[in-house]
Amino acid sequence: MNKCSHGTAFGWHTLRAAILIAGMLLLSQLSARAQRLANPLRQVLRHDTTGLARVLARPDFYRVQILYTRIRRDKVGTPHFRRYRYRLRPREYFYPASTIKLAAAALALEKLHAMSTTVAGLTPESVMLTDSAFAAQTRVRRDTSAASGRPSVAHYVRKALLVSDNDAFNRLYEFVGPAELNASLARLGLRHSRLQHRLSVGDQEPGSRHTNPVAFYADTAATQLLHRQPAAYYAGPWPQPKLRNQKIGQAYLQGERRVDEPLDFSQKNAFSLPDLQRLLRAVLFPETLPPAQRLQLGPSDYVLLRKALSQLPRESQHPRYDAANYPDTYAKFLLGGGGLAPLPPGVRVFNKMGQAYGFLIDNAYVVDADKGVEFLLSAVVYVNADGVLNDDKYEYDLIGFPFMRDLGQRVYEAALKKK
The missing domain is CATH 3.40.710 (Beta-lactamase)
Structure with missing residues (x-):
């Protein structure tokens, strides 16, 4: 009788522990999913535009990395930063x-x-x-x-x-x-x-x-x-x-x-x-x-x-x-696409871009003072379908610049909606 009681107690404790562990794992998964859904950068990337969808369907192939930093100011104007990332690989x-x-x-x-x-x-x-x-x-x-x-x-x-x-x-x-x-x-x-x-x-x-x-x-x-x-x-x-x-x-x-x-x-x-x-x-x-x-x-x-x-x-x-x-957006890849599009009215972009060996990079601070929007956005994409370097056959115009333009525009539009 005692043996049976001990076995029953042991089984109940084991079952309860298993339920607790399963619950914690479920909560962890739900929390991680909630964080992903709350990530404004990932929400932006779900917009299916020609420039974004083509690259994001094969992110490893295009070696794409994106770092978005939202900037919010408090009552005295002090900036506060929160970073969001997509396939960010510092190494x-x-x-x-x-x-x-x-x-x-x-x-x-x-x-x-x-x-x-x-x-x-x-x-x-x-x-x-x-x-x-x-x-x-x-x-x-x-x-x-x-x-x-x-x-x-x-x-x-x-x-x-x-x-x-x-x-x-x-x-x-x-x-x-x-x-x-x-x-x-x-x-x-x-x-x-x-x-x-x-x-x-x-x-x-x-x-x-x-x-x-x-x-x-x-x-x-x-x-x-x-x-x-x-x-x-x-x-x-x-x-x-x-x-x-x-x-x-x-x-x-x-x-x-x-x-x-x-x-x-x-x-x-x-x-x-x-x-x-x-x-x-x-x-x-x-x-x-x-x-x-x-x-x-x-x-x-x-x-x-x-x-x-x-x-x-x-x-x-x-x-x-x-x-x-040298058009206005000659050196503005994000938002401007390297001359493809003008900047939105009232927007100022502080940036340094790069282009070589099939890589397009832009590192930018975007600010619209009138609308109270500002953020940091940095991105890289690699467009070299034939895998040959130094042949000057890169898909900058077909894929790279449209991706950069659309990425900048979508992030800016999303930031406006959050105001």
């Missing part, structure tokens, strides 16, 4: 292309700001002349697009951010240098990123380690020397962030020769999507980051960066851009 490699130019621009201004404490009269507008000291390096003494006819850090920043000028980035890379660039990325908490070479000049070892001599002058005649920076060589190891899938494609062209193996990007620039958005936030909302991870810039430096990030090409006086070749 999955994509070629960041020109998105890295924001890092070079910000860190060049940071370096100049520090130098100005010991070099009297040195400013971002000071004449900056670049010399050469190693194979394939080039000199710069004039810039006809500048009001003064001379290059400067400020002018390179404007050119790099307004229309994504590659030479402007290269000059900033040479001024700051790879050692300081990568040390600064680490200091800012950007752990899945590296800057390892110039752009569009075939830069690689050992040339990428050598940087040009640079001199700054107080006058446009370049007779009043402020500071001279000698040529430098970086002998240290390149950063090795823990990234996956750095070999991309099935083949690539090397000149006229086809190489039937993936292209290895392990020695190329890298910048994860979260790192890109965090850097943009450091420029636009520095007070929201820990003091140790903020850019060390002056107020005028922030003004310069923010203006260059948001300005339309036709709004720039120096450099001046022809509207026929």
Whole structure:
């Protein structure tokens, strides 16, 4: 009798425990489902438009990643951030292309700001002349697009951010240098990123380690020397962030020769999507980051960066851009589709985009002050159906730009409805 009672009690306790565990699992699943349904980004992505549906049907094939950060302000105007993601893979490699130019621009201004404490009269507008000291390096003494006819850090920043000028980035890379660039990325908490070479000049070892001599002058005649920076060589190891899938494609062209193996990007620039958005936030909302991870810039430096990030090409006086070749959304992929569509009335976009090797990336802060809408949106998509790199046969116009345009528009429209 006692044996039977003990067995019955044991069975009841076991059954009750099983029921409790099953209930907890069910609640957990329901909670996870509720969170997914409450995710405004996933709700947006369910809209079946031509641009979105085609990519989202095969997200791994298109290597799509999206990071949306909703911004809400309290009664005193303090911004509060909440992130939502779609297939976000910080360690999955994509070629960041020109998105890295924001890092070079910000860190060049940071370096100049520090130098100005010991070099009297040195400013971002000071004449900056670049010399050469190693194979394939080039000199710069004039810039006809500048009001003064001379290059400067400020002018390179404007050119790099307004229309994504590659030479402007290269000059900033040479001024700051790879050692300081990568040390600064680490200091800012950007752990899945590296800057390892110039752009569009075939830069690689050992040339990428050598940087040009640079001199700054107080006058446009370049007779009043402020500071001279000698040529430098970086002998240290390149950063090795823990990234996956750095070999991309099935083949690539090397000149006229086809190489039937993936292209290895392990020695190329890298910048994860979260790192890109965090850097943009450091420029636009520095007070929201820990003091140790903020850019060390002056107020005028922030003004310069923010203006260059948001300005339309036709709004720039120096450099001046022809509207026929540089439409308003030329450098606005999200919402604008790289020239496909105008921005909605009243909308301002602070962004840096990139396009290369079949990758399209945009890293943007979108604000509509009149309607009280603002958010951060960063996205990458890979459009290379034949799997061959360097053949210039990418589906940018057919798939990539429409996807970026529609994604930006849908997120903006959804944000309006939440107001």
